[in-house]
Amino acid sequence: MSASDIILQRLMSLHPKVIDLSLDRMHRILSALGDPQLRIPPVIHVAGTNGKGSTQAMIRAGLEAADLKVHAYTSPHLAYFHERIRLAGELISEEELAAALEECEAANDGQPITFFEITTAAAFLAFSRTPADYTLLEVGLGGRLDATNVVPAPRLTVITPISVDHTQYLGDTIEAIAGEKAGIIKQGVPCIVSVQPPEVRAVIEAKAEPLGAPLRIARQDWDAYREGDALIYQDERGLMDLPLPVLPGPHQIGNAGTAIAALRELGFGRAEARAALLEVEWPARMQRLTRGPLIDAAAGCELWLDGGHNPAGGEAVAATLAALPPRPTWLVCGMLNTKDVLGYMQPLAAHAAGLVAVEIPGEPNTLPAAETAAIAAKAGIATSVADDTLAAVTRIAAEHPGARILICGSLYLAGRILRENG
Numbered sequence: 001m002s003a004s005d006i007i008l009q010r011l012m013s014l015h016p017k018v019i020d021l022s023l024d025r026m027h028r029i030l031s032a033l034g035d036p037q038l039r040i041p042p043v044i045h046v047a048g049t050n051g052k053g054s055t056q057a058m059i060r061a062g063l064e065a066a067d068l069k070v071h072a073y074t075s076p077h078l079a080y081f082h083e084r085i086r087l088a089g090e091l092i093s094e095e096e097l098a099a100a101l102e103e104c105e106a107a108n109d110g111q112p113i114t115f116f117e118i119t120t121a122a123a124f125l126a127f128s129r130t131p132a133d134y135t136l137l138e139v140g141l142g143g144r145l146d147a148t149n150v151v152p153a154p155r156l157t158v159i160t161p162i163s164v165d166h167t168q169y170l171g172d173t174i175e176a177i178a179g180e181k182a183g184i185i186k187q188g189v190p191c192i193v194s195v196q197p198p199e200v201r202a203v204i205e206a207k208a209e210p211l212g213a214p215l216r217i218a219r220q221d222w223d224a225y226r227e228g229d230a231l232i233y234q235d236e237r238g239l240m241d242l243p244l245p246v247l248p249g250p251h252q253i254g255n256a257g258t259a260i261a262a263l264r265e266l267g268f269g270r271a272e273a274r275a276a277l278l279e280v281e282w283p284a285r286m287q288r289l290t291r292g293p294l295i296d297a298a299a300g301c302e303l304w305l306d307g308g309h310n311p312a313g314g315e316a317v318a319a320t321l322a323a324l325p326p327r328p329t330w331l332v333c334g335m336l337n338t339k340d341v342l343g344y345m346q347p348l349a350a351h352a353a354g355l356v357a358v359e360i361p362g363e364p365n366t367l368p369a370a371e372t373a374a375i376a377a378k379a380g381i382a383t384s385v386a387d388d389t390l391a392a393v394t395r396i397a398a399e400h401p402g403a404r405i406l407i408c409g410s411l412y413l414a415g416r417i418l419r420e421n422g
Helices: 003-012 024-032 052-065 094-108 115-129 174-184 198-211 251-265 270-278 293-298 311-323 341-348 369-378 389-399 411-421
Strands: 043-047 070-073 085-087 134-138 156-159 191-193 215-217 222-227 230-235 238-243 302-305 329-333 354-357 383-385 404-408
Touching (some): 003 094, 003 115, 024 115, 043 052, 043 174, 052 070, 052 134, 052 156, 052 251, 094 115, 156 174, 156 251, 174 198, 191 198, 191 251, 198 215, 251 311, 293 302, 293 389, 302 411, 311 341, 329 369, 329 389, 354 369, 354 389, 369 383, 389 404, 389 411
Parallel strands (some): 043 134, 043 156, 070 134, 156 191, 191 215, 302 404, 329 354
Antiparallel strands (some): 222 230, 230 238
16 A cells, blocks of 8 residues: 555545535635645636546647646546646656645644545645646536635636536536536636536526626537538637547537637647647546456457446437447446436437446445346346456356447446556
8 A cells, every 4th residue: 555545544534424515624724735726827627517527638638739738637536546636747646645645634633624625735735836837627526615616716717518416415406506517617717618508508607797707608609510520610710620539429529629619718729629639538438448357358349438427428428339330239337326327327228238237346335236237127228237347248248249348337437447457
């Protein structure tokens, strides 16, 4: 176990019994640290329900193509905690991470604080000490009261597609959830807005208007769409004919458009837009696996991995499967008991030959495999259960040679798969 793992384990014990969304603890610890969030490079703040990570990764690829140094903060991590913090383009080192965590632990002095809050403070501390040109911040939960929402004047805010998720914390209507996400909009700061339902757009516009925050809205101020084997992007500065993004799936067209709109707002052009599409890397989003024990078990089958876990994620996966060459597709699915499992499954029913349900190892909130299978059956998918992912893949490969196998349902499951097969 590394030094940072030991500290992270200790920090978990400080977590309040329930998630209590508030910025009070964040302001307290940042003040004790000398307010590092005020000394970081210009911030691009990204909120939304779906596409945050992909969009942020594309913006980073575009900025780095311009020879700029970019800090980036994302969550959750997949295989290793260090993935959450990039310093000037590189994953934070073990030494830098352990030092920042220790300093935050000392500044907090044993007071209650969430794991996300104290690790976000560590990220701000590390960002403030390493020179860079931009800082990309991905919201963890919501926006208004998220631990990242302590930068008073970002350079740019971005709101990716909003749908219903985390209702226990953000409200049980899409308007309430949109209000929380729109909480990242700041006085006079431009905001890039992805395609949204009309009621969500209305909430964002109502939030931006009194703040004098200029909105750059999809299908009004810019548009992105596929035409043959090209992505067409258009705004007031003209039209660009670009390659399709390397991240698979029709939903990535919208994410790409949002990223390009952000780059254009920052003054960048065609070269950076092209790099955003072609040089982006973002694991566990319809990722084709090519090595590891599962590939051996798959024995001639196509093996894919996706971490989507809500209804919009299910729709995105379904659309991606529809766009792939026809092949019988079997799902290996493990989900958390906090998610809308039926809402996730329903879009997939038309594309799945069957589903093998598994539990997520080491995850206390995993849904029992039998319950996942029962919900999948309710969605109209033929189901069975397996002891683990390896057993599920082995069985599918033996019974359905040459099938497409998609491991899906949770970022936690995806992270474990990448640790063992990455």
